[in-house]
Amino acid sequence: MAMKAAAVLVVLVAVRAVYGADIIVGGNSGWNQGVNYDTWAAGQTFRVGDTLVFNYGGSHSVDEVNEESYKACSSTSVIKSHTGGTTPIPLSTAGPRYFICPTPGHCASGMKLQVNVLAANSTPNPIPTPTPPATANPPPPSPSAAAPSALFTLNHFIFGASVATLFVL
Numbered sequence: 001m002a003m004k005a006a007a008v009l010v011v012l013v014a015v016r017a018v019y020g021a022d023i024i025v026g027g028n029s030g031w032n033q034g035v036n037y038d039t040w041a042a043g044q045t046f047r048v049g050d051t052l053v054f055n056y057g058g059s060h061s062v063d064e065v066n067e068e069s070y071k072a073c074s075s076t077s078v079i080k081s082h083t084g085g086t087t088p089i090p091l092s093t094a095g096p097r098y099f100i101c102p103t104p105g106h107c108a109s110g111m112k113l114q115v116n117v118l119a120a121n122s123t124p125n126p127i128p129t130p131t132p133p134a135t136a137n138p139p140p141p142s143p144s145a146a147a148p149s150a151l152f153t154l155n156h157f158i159f160g161a162s163v164a165t166l167f168v169l
């Protein structure tokens with residue numbers, strides 16, 4: 001039983017390694033005021049396949065915005081708004097992502113997160129299929145391939161002719 005549980009655990013860990021990790025934004029502090037998210041993000045690696053998880057209280061929410069709105073702490077052109085206290089954001093493409101808290105004053109006081117998502121490294125590079133070199137001079141078709149059946153037919157003909165000759169005689 002213990003062995004079985006251990007085996008399941010190993011499989012789960014392996015799957016985790018392939019499909020990415022949950023990254024809790026801000027760690028134990030979560031998505032909150034008084035956290036420097038630039039410092040926090042600098043200590044993390046974000047890769048395609050990982051999931052950002054925002055944990056926050058009722059006075060906060062998460063707006064995904066573009067770079068311009070991130071810099072200006074503006075919620076006028078929001079890509080997507082999230083509420084509810086726990087928001088998983090799958091990182092499905094490489095490149096920068098920007099998040100702010102739209103509660104007035106929160107972004108300006110530091111509730112803003114920029115992450116740069118790197119390409120997944122767990123996917124092995126596809127091995128190129130070696131192409132066979134083009135044959136410049138294909139070998140001429142072997143005449144011996146057709147010869148046996150022709151000879152066989154000839155033998156039958158001779159045999160048949162001999163038998164016929166015997167009957168005639």
Ligand SMILES: [Cu+2]
Nearest residue numbers: 060101103106
């Ligand atoms: Cu907030």
